[in-house]
Amino acid sequence: MSAFSIIARDSGSFARAGVLHTAHGDVRTPAFVPLASTASVRGLGPAEVVELGYDIVLGNAFHLFLRPGGELIEELGGLHRFMGWPRAIITDSGGFQVFSLGHGTVADEIKGRRGGRGDGAILAIDEDGVRFRSYLDGSERFIAPETSMAVQAQLGSDIVLAFDECTPFNVERDYTARSTERTHRWLERCVNWRTEHAPDDGSLFYGIVQGGVYEDLRAQSLGAVLASGCAGVAIGGSLGREKAQMYEVIEWCTRGLEAVAAERPRHLLGIGDVDDLIRGVELGIDSFDCAMPTRLARHGVALIPDPANRWRLELDRPRWRASPEPLLDGCRCPACSAGLSRGYLHYLARGRELTGARLLTLHNLTFISSLMADLRSAVIDGGLERVAAALRAGATPGGD
């Protein structure tokens, strides 16, 4: 059986709905993947994440390599058992994070992602791999494609991502081209490591398409990824300076995939704004991961159906101080269904109370889960164009 079953296709776009079959159960697609980078969805328990409607979370080989280490997690039964998560796990390879140490936050302007935590630094990048300083204790560490594969195997990941160089958007075409070629050589080393050490471990391997904002480099990269025999394809790297360019880059990739490998699942790395999720589904993306909904929650920002404000409500603003209004009428999250006021959530956000971070995390993940469920149903029922337009105009996900 193929790892991915497409159960419906939209007639007016590249969108499809499907089921990704993993060693830890099925993942309904299109899917959003909440981050559990450091072995927990911050502030939530596994049962709650299941309850919110998620089939899969994302662990991070880079962070877990540094602490507590792949060996320890393997010794304690693998990442699923370690964190008590019974369903599927995709693991980021660490490429993005390790290169963020060097490239800084430039790469994140569009993506809104951060890798390291400021104290780390790249000491050397060469053909072998990357030598860097740990952001945790300043110790010198080395990560190579083989390291990443070994760590992801130790974690017992269901979906393993190739170790790539994530090139930022502000570098020259020439650098992007050379970096992309190295990524392809690293891809081959990843495949070789897996063939030798983990030939039948039940995991799915996704190559990562790089190539920056250059159509021909993206096409070459797509070719290299497909040639590697990977089960799925992830789209990574710089997606441009602005959303229009990002959508164009994504479309180059998914159009290329439609032509030659339509049945392979496609993951878009690090993208999760509401409008990007809608557009991403239309462009044929099957899964997305992003820190946005959970990180915003920890900073007092709730997702609401307000396109004019990028679907964001900043609860720490003074205007909400005395507001009796609920966060979002009709939302099924614990905060909204308990009728908690924006005034209370403002108070918690200002006080940086654990309870506030948690309530908004539950709310934001409910919002995104409902959004993805709406989009999936729409693809299956043939109403994607209408549903996408309504969501873009500010309809409440999961609403009637």
Add this chain to the structure above:
Amino acid sequence: MSAFSIIARDSGSFARAGVLHTAHGDVRTPAFVPLASTASVRGLGPAEVVELGYDIVLGNAFHLFLRPGGELIEELGGLHRFMGWPRAIITDSGGFQVFSLGHGTVADEIKGRRGGRGDGAILAIDEDGVRFRSYLDGSERFIAPETSMAVQAQLGSDIVLAFDECTPFNVERDYTARSTERTHRWLERCVNWRTEHAPDDGSLFYGIVQGGVYEDLRAQSLGAVLASGCAGVAIGGSLGREKAQMYEVIEWCTRGLEAVAAERPRHLLGIGDVDDLIRGVELGIDSFDCAMPTRLARHGVALIPDPANRWRLELDRPRWRASPEPLLDGCRCPACSAGLSRGYLHYLARGRELTGARLLTLHNLTFISSLMADLRSAVIDGGLERVAAALRAGATPGGD
């Protein structure tokens, strides 16, 4: 109907089991009261606290007076509605906290309580009240018995505590005597304020017995409190330098109450160590509040049935790094019932992850809830001596 029904008494001690009837439902006693000082049990939702078996939580008039203010909470429907907690609330008057600003942490040696957060300071204490600097913004604030009563009324508390001066243990008898007398004058002002402004608001008023470690002062204070016509009696202030002395001071109070006002409910302020809860129940205490179980959780300490280590397991110790052992066999909390390892909890504690603080909070409150349920059942079934001995020897609360 009386606010408190005693349903069973232990034959070998002052212990009793009862039901405290409040405007927001019944509280089964003896009861532990988790802290929701700043309008949330940190990291938990109200439904979870109910699920853990708690009928009541404690809000704090001092903290809520400073932020967000009693007026705002009243405007948003009172504290129950503000924080979405449907059951009973007892509110601390702020006396302990405001005096902690001045007395520092000396008063806390036995109690393990902290009031202010280090930046505040008392500017003046006089007959009127206390002028102090807010720990939040350095602004000058004033709190008096009437302020505390007004704030607790704005919060809509079910059990209102008198505004007292909490005298530390290291002061002279003379200071304690004068302070206790002032507390009694303040008690009268509290009662007068309530008679005038909140005669029938459905709340229960508890006077606070002061008098330090002096038996005659405690007796005098008990007399003053009972004469005030209060519904219940709280025991506060310095309880001595060590546990033996603390138990003696508590016994003076409860023995006195047994003689003249056995039917009034008794609350012990700020005490919550496992052995103290057991002894407190035997001494006839009906309810306890303490930061301990929740604060320890946020610092990586789990409660386990290990008397030799004060029932504490410090998960951040290196020895738990690779431990596959569960926290506590047979415990029904989410961490234990999911089979999470001490190794994982160690990892979360070291990383100060939200998820770790939350899991241990759930565990510790499960532990204490089970302990109190065991003690209550034992009083009702007539087996307190045996159950208390077993728990002291390291039996698992809630075990078979």
